[in-house]
Amino acid sequence: MTTRNFPATRLRRLRRTNAIRDIIAETNLAPTDLIWPLFVIEGKNQIQAISSMPGVNRYSIDQILVQCGLAVTLGIQMIALFPKLEADKKDAEGSDALHRDTLICRCVREVKNQFPDLIIICDVALDPYTNHGHDGIIQNDIILNDLTNERLVKQALILAEAGCDIIAPSDMMDGRIGQIRDALEENGFPDMIILSYAAKYASAFYGPFRDAVGAGNLSGSSGKSTYQMDPRNSREALSEVTLDISEGADIVMVKPAMPYLDIIKHVSDNFNVPCFAYQVSGEYSMLMAAIEKSWLSEDAAIFESILGIKRAGASAILTYFAPLIAKKLNPKQI
Ligand code: PBG
Numbered sequence: 001m002t003t004r005n006f007p008a009t010r011l012r013r014l015r016r017t018n019a020i021r022d023i024i025a026e027t028n029l030a031p032t033d034l035i036w037p038l039f040v041i042e043g044k045n046q047i048q049a050i051s052s053m054p055g056v057n058r059y060s061i062d063q064i065l066v067q068c069g070l071a072v073t074l075g076i077q078m079i080a081l082f083p084k085l086e087a088d089k090k091d092a093e094g095s096d097a098l099h100r101d102t103l104i105c106r107c108v109r110e111v112k113n114q115f116p117d118l119i120i121i122c123d124v125a126l127d128p129y130t131n132h133g134h135d136g137i138i139q140n141d142i143i144l145n146d147l148t149n150e151r152l153v154k155q156a157l158i159l160a161e162a163g164c165d166i167i168a169p170s171d172m173m174d175g176r177i178g179q180i181r182d183a184l185e186e187n188g189f190p191d192m193i194i195l196s197y198a199a200k201y202a203s204a205f206y207g208p209f210r211d212a213v214g215a216g217n218l219s220g221s222s223g224k225s226t227y228q229m230d231p232r233n234s235r236e237a238l239s240e241v242t243l244d245i246s247e248g249a250d251i252v253m254v255k256p257a258m259p260y261l262d263i264i265k266h267v268s269d270n271f272n273v274p275c276f277a278y279q280v281s282g283e284y285s286m287l288m289a290a291i292e293k294s295w296l297s298e299d300a301a302i303f304e305s306i307l308g309i310k311r312a313g314a315s316a317i318l319t320y321f322a323p324l325i326a327k328k329l330n331p332k333q334i
Contacts, residue, residue: 027311029303031075031329035121035276036322039212040064040107041084052208053281054288056320058084061107067323068115074326080121080168080318081107083128084213093137094126097155105162112163121195122164124156124180125171133215135171135227141220143227149176156180160189168253170197172227174243181248195276196249199237199263202228205256205282212281237263238270245273254314256280258305261312268313277314279305284320299328 014024039058041048046060059067064081071079083104089096096102108120125135126148132138136148148171156167167184169176177196184192202225210216218224229236241252252271254264255278268275287305290296302321309317319325 027307029306029310029325029329031326032077033306033310033316034076034322034326035078035080035316035318036067036071036076037080037082037318037320038064038067039082039084040103042086042103050208050212052211053285053320054292055324056212056284058212061103061110064107065110065114068111068118070323071326072115072118074323074330076322076326077117078119078121078166078316079111080123081111081164082123082209082213083107085128087131087214090129090131090214092131094129094151097126097129098151098158100158100161102158105158108159108162108164119166120164121166121168122159122162124152124159124167124169124176126151126155127171127210127215128213130215132219133210133217134219135224136173138219143173145173145175145227148173149179152176153179153183157183157187157189160184160187160192166193166195166251168195168197170200170255172197172200172224172229175247177244177249178247193250194248195251195253196244197255197278198241198244198249198252199254199260199267200228201231201256201260203231203256203259203280203282205259205280205286208281208285231259234263234266238266241267241271245271249273251276253278253318256283257309257314257317258283261308264309264312264314268315274315275313276316276318277309277312279309279317279319279321281320303328 014020041058041060043060044062047063048058050056081104127133127135134143136143159167244252251274253276254260254267257277257279264277287301291298306317
C-alpha cells in the first residue's frame, strides 16, 4: 500500500518567503566560523600578488598588521600564518624553522602585541623552509619520520614561545602529536591548543599554496603520497583522527574540504572534538577562475561552497574567502 502524503505535506510551504526560509535554515554562517590564512614575507610595506590565487597577497609584517585590523573589524577571530621565505634561507633540513627570530615568530610577536585577542594558528611543518619542498627530512628519497618529528617538536616549542595560541601540525608524520604534546607539557605550555591536520590528503588542490610559499618544485616521484593520505580512503581518516586525539589533539582538521565532505561528516559524527575543515588554495582558485570568467556568480557560489562545508559538520573553516564572506555578513560595519 502506498502512503499518500500530498497534499497534507507540501514542502514548498516553508520555502515561500525569505523570512520563512531564514527562520527554518538548519545552517547559518557567522564570522566566527571563519579562519583567515595569511602569507607573510620579509620587508616593509610589501604587498605581493600571488598569480595563481587572484585576490590573495603576501604581506610584510607591517601590512599583516593592517590585515589583522580588518579581521578584527569584520569579527574574524582566528588567523593562520604561513611564511614565504627567500630561496637563500631554505636548505635541505629546513633549519630556518628552528630559529627563535624567524619571520613567522617575529610576525606572531607583533600581531599579539597589537591584537592580543586575535587567535593565531601556526603551522608546524618544514615545507616552507626546505629547498626540496617536503615537510620532513629526506634521505635517499625517503621522508624520515622520527628524525622529522624531533625537528617538529622543536619548531612547535619555538612557535609556542613566540606566543601563538594554536599549534597546527600539518606534516602528517606518525606520532608527532604525542611528542609535541609531551614537549609542551614539559616546557610550561600545558594550555597550548593542538589543532591536528589529522585527515590531510595528498591532494592536487594544494598547487597554488605551494606557489604562495615558494614550495612548488617538489622533489621525488611520489609527491607527498608517502605521508599524506590516499584520496581513495575514508576509514583510514578515522584511524588518523583516533590516534591524534589519543595523542593529545584538541581539534582535528580535514583537508581539503570540498572533495572530502564525506570525511568531514564521518569525523564530526564519530568524534567529540571540534572538526575544522580547510578550503584549500586550489578550491579557492578554481572558484575564482570561474568567477573571473563570469561562469559562476561570485557571492552565491562562494557562500554555497562554505555553507556546504559547515553543513557537512565543520565547526570552523579555514578559507581565503574569509574577509569577503565576513564583509557580506556585516554589511553595516564596513
Ligand atoms: C604545509 C601545508 C600545505 C597547506 C597547508 N599547510 C601544503 C602541503 O601540504 O603541500 C596547503 C594549504 C592550501 O593549499 O591552501 N604542510
